[in-house]
Ligand SMILES: [Zn+2]
């Protein structure tokens with residue numbers, strides 16, 4: 360048994376040095392108390408401070424929080440209670456399922472290794488996984504399974520750029536990234552299209568940098584409506600590379616246009632609340648048309664940021680025109696999302712028409728370069744992975 364411990368420890372250390380691993384807190388939004396884990400393929404061993412347990416294929420193991428410790432059992436017997444356990448695959452290709460029981464949550468499937476311990480009054484479930492497999496999972500969660508491989512490569516570069524730029528975000532909590540929107544949505548292994556993992560492997564290590572060779576803000580959105588937005592018009596800070604560019608690729612895609620109707624009184628009150636004397640105005644005066652993306656909705660000579668209109672009425676985008684139809688305010692818009700950076704539907708179309716991922720990145724991010732992360736300011740050979748043993 361001792362020899363197996365040593366073997367597995369060495370295996371984990373060696374593989375960490377060769378393939379870059381990242382630690383991701385799973386179900387970071389849930390107050391996990393009990394989960395059920397099942398090896399899906401490969402061979403797993405539970406490593407504890409005083410012994411190991413080899414798992415058989417499809418064996419069901421319950422892992423529960425008991426006070427500040429982790430209790431492990433199967434259907435038949437109680438294995439023990441420890442402060443921390445690792446569930447380690449014998450190769451880098453092993454796959455395991457987690458099914459949250461308390462609280463109840465649908466099963467998800469993960470590559471490679473898991474670590475469990477108690478912190479923040481909950482069971483922490485950490486996936487220690489090759490960064491490219493993590494990136495593939497993120498790309499699948501963010502963009503679906505039916506795009507062209509060159510699109511997936513572009514999206515992989517953005518996901519990797521973001522991950523490395525935020526690698527210390529949860530350092531104080533003991534892991535690199537969480538699996539929520541706060542970091543990047545990660546729902547486990549990419550399994551719906553083999554091109555996704557292929558795209559991340561073929562671009563392994565590549566990230567996007569600006570003119571100062573710093574990692575870019577890797578912004579993207581569903582559809583820009585034909586023109587992307589300046590970052591400075593949407594957020595507090597602008598960036599030289601996040602500037603508005605025309606985009607003919609997304610115009611006939613599903614997210615290209617939308618329409619909503621809003622009661623006139625509600626629209627009027629919105630204007631009054633922003634200092635516009637709309638109580639005395641004819642509804643026709645609310646009309647506004649924009650040939651291109653505008654920073655302001657202008658009414659009665661006054662200006663309201665289009666982003667403010669978007670937020671208040673929960674519109675799909677801040678790129679719209681206004682008129683009055685059937686005694687309602689009709690808002691007709693273009694695009695879906697904030698409009699900054701890469702337009703996913705446009706990028707998908709570029710890829711289908713034979714453009715490369717480099718061309719896609721260069722189209723949506725002006726003046727950037729693609730490089731290996733070891734050439735970036737602040738990074739050397741090894742990513743500063745939060746140490747989990
Ligand atoms: Zn996070």
Ligand SMILES: [Zn+2]
Nearest residue numbers: 583609702705
């Ligand atoms: Zn677009």
